Amino acid sequence: MTQLRAEVARFLNDRLDWNLLRTFLVIMQERSLSRAAARMHLTQPAISQALKRLEDTLGRTLIQRRGPHFEPTRAGEEVYRIANDIYGHMSRLETELDDRTDDITGSVRLLSVSRIDSALYDAFLAEFHRSYPRVDLQIEVMRSSDLISSLLQKTATAGLGLCRTPIEKLEQRCFLRQRYAMYCGRHHRLFGRQALTMDDLLNENFVSFTSDQIGDSLSPLTVFRDQRGFTGRIVAASASLDEVRRLIFAGYGIGCLPEHIVRDDIAQQRLWPLPPKEGIADVEIHLLWHRGRKMNAAESAFLDTMERMMQRYSLQERLETR
Template sequence: MRAETTRFLNDRLDWNLLRTYLAIMQERSLSRAAARLYVTQPAVSQALKRLEDALGRKLIERRGTHFVPTQAGEEVYRIASDIYGTMSQLETGLDERTADITGSIRLLTVSRIESRVYDEFLAEFHSAYPRIDLQIEVMRSSDIISSLLQKTATAGLSLCRTPVEKLEMRCFLRQRYAMFCGRYHRLFGLSQLTMEDLLAENFVSFTSDQIGDSLSPLTVFRDQRGFTGRIVASSPSLDEVRRLIYAGYGIGCLPEHIVKDDLARQRLWRLPPEEGLVDVDIHLLWHRDRKQNAAEKAFFDAMERCMQRHALAERL
C-alpha cells in the first residue's frame, strides 16, 4: 500500500513546486522568493499551497509577516536541497561542452571570506570548467562597487547596505558581528560584564564603519547605546582590525565565525551583548547591462545552483 502511495506522489508532484519552496525557505520571504524567481507573490503563495496539498502536510506556519517552517517543512527542505544538488551535478555531468568552454572571469571580493560552501563551489567549478581562467582581486567594498559600475569586472562579493542602480544584488553570506577585546586589554578575562562597563572604552574601527558606509550599522549601534570612547585605531582590513584589538588598542567589532580560533586560543575575549550586535551581509553583485562571455555565464549559472542548494545559514 505504501509503495502505491509513493508512486502516486511521484506521479503528481511537480518539481517546480519544490524549486519554489527552496526559494521560499532560502529567502525566508514570499515576496523575496517571488522576486528571485521572477514571478508574482500570489503565484508563489499558490505554489506553496499546491505543494502542501500534494504532500498532505503543513510546511510553513505564518506569524504576521514572518513564517516558521514546521518539522515536515524542514524535512521537505532537506530532501528538496539534496534533489536539486543531484540534478545540478547531472546537468553538468551530461554536458560534454563544459570542458570546452574557455574565457576569463574577473571576480572582486572583500577580504577574509571564510565559507566551506564557497570553497567547495570554487573546487567544483574548476573541475567542471578546467579551461576557464579565474582572477580574484581583494578590494574595499566601495572600490568593488565602483569597478562593477564601470563594467570592468564580472562580479563582486561585497558589502552593500542599499541597492545600487544598475547592479543586481543577491545575499551570499550573512555575518553576525559581536564585540571583542584582546589579551592585552584591561577587560580581558573578566566575566559578568554589562554594557555599562563598555561605554567609556576606546574603539578599534573599520574605516568603512562610518554613517552611510558599508559597516555603518556598527556606528549606529555605538551611538544608540551611548558609547563615549573615541576611535583610537582603524583599518580597512579585517585582519589588521583584529590585530589591533588583540594588541589592546581598544574594543571592537568582528564577525563571530572569523574569530572562533582566537577565542579558543584566548587571543580575544567576547564582550556583551551576548546575542551580538548586527548582521552584515556579503552580496554577490554584478552589472545587469554588462555583456557576459560564455565563461561568465557558466560562473553565474554555477553560483545560482550553489545558492539554491545551500540555504543562507549553511554557507558560513
C-alpha cells in the same frame, strides 16, 4: 517521515512540478517570503500561492506563520532536505552530461571584500575548476565601495561585497548573512572579565572598519554605538577584516567582528566576547554583477554555477567554515 518521502516521490512521478519544490527551497533558504520573492523576481502573492499549492498537493503544512516570521514544521524540514537532495543531483547531472565544459575558455575577474570564510564557497571554487579547467580566475580584494564602482563601470565579472541598498543597474543575491558582535583582545584590560555590562564598555576606544560610518556599508555598527551612547573614539581602522582583527587582539580597543570567523580565536583565548550577548547587527555579503554587461562563456558559467550552489544551500549552511 518514510511516508512523507513516498508522498513526495508520488508527487514527482504523477505531476512533476519542480518549480514548486524550488520555490519552497528558496523560501527555506531565505527564511522570508518577501526575500524569496525578491530573489526569484516574483511577487509575494505568487510565492504564497506556490507554497499553498505544494502544501495542498502533499497534504501537509510545511510552514507555521508567526506574523512576518515563520518556522518550518517537521514535514517542512523533511521536504527541504528532499528538495536539497534533488537539486544537488540535478546540478551534478547537468555538469556530468555537458561535454562542452572542457571547451569553455576565458577569464573571470571576481572582486571581493577581505576574509570570506565559508567551506561551501571553497568547495564551489574547487568544483568549478574541475568542471571548467580552462577558465582562468582572478580574484581581487578591495573595499565594497570600490567594488561597486568597478562593477558599475563594467570592468569586472562579479563581486562579493556589502551593499546595503539595491543599486538599479546591479543584480544582487545575498550570499552570506554575518552576525557581528563585540570583542576585545588578550592585551586589553577587559579581557577575561566576567559579568560585564554595556555600561562597562561605553568609554572604551574602538578599532573599526573604514566603512564603519553613517551611510556606508557598515553603518549599522555606527548606529549601534551612537544609540547606546559610546563616548570612546576610533583609534585604529582598516578596510581589511584580518587587520581589524589583528588590532583588536593587540589591545588598541574593542571592536566588532563576524561571529563565525572568530570561533577559533575565542576557543584559543585570543579574543574575548563582550556584551551584548546576542550580538550587534546582521551584515549581508552579496553576489553582485552588472545586468547590462555582456558576459563571455566563462563568466556565464561561473555565475550560473554559483547561483546553483546558492540555491542548493541555505544561508546558515554557507556560514560553516569547515
